[in-house]
Amino acid sequence: MEYVLISICLLVAIVVFSIWTKMEKLEARMKGMQTTIDQIANHLDIPENPINDELRKLIKEGKDIKAVKKAREMLGLSLLEGKEYIDKLKMELIIRR
Template structure:
């Protein structure tokens, strides 16, 4: 029982570290994309249209299906697009 508990703690710590590394890599990719002026993902136009129509849930679902994102990642992606629309 104690071994299982310690294993769960160990795996949780490792998972947290991996998530941090992934976020760091994503930040680096975003910065490179901006510097190289790479075109954004074509799905963003469709997602923006859904957002403007007030269909945020459908936009999250479409982002998840198209980009292979988790629910949280999809929501964050749509929130970023909404922020860009509002401050654009």
């Protein structure tokens, strides 16, 4: 009986590890694709999303949480994606100074 339980636990661990590695690969591919999209948009002079101006204003006012909430509502992002989006805008503001 113990061998069956150990075998099941080992199988579950292998499946979880496999899914985790695939997710990591997908995230890396998505980041690469986003970089390519950003480069294309810059090259073609495509204007950025108009919501960014409002988000930058909220960031300058120190209302990061409201900025994340607004980004999530307007862009359909998850909480983590919204936080990363706002962090990226914050870094751009710091670099511009």
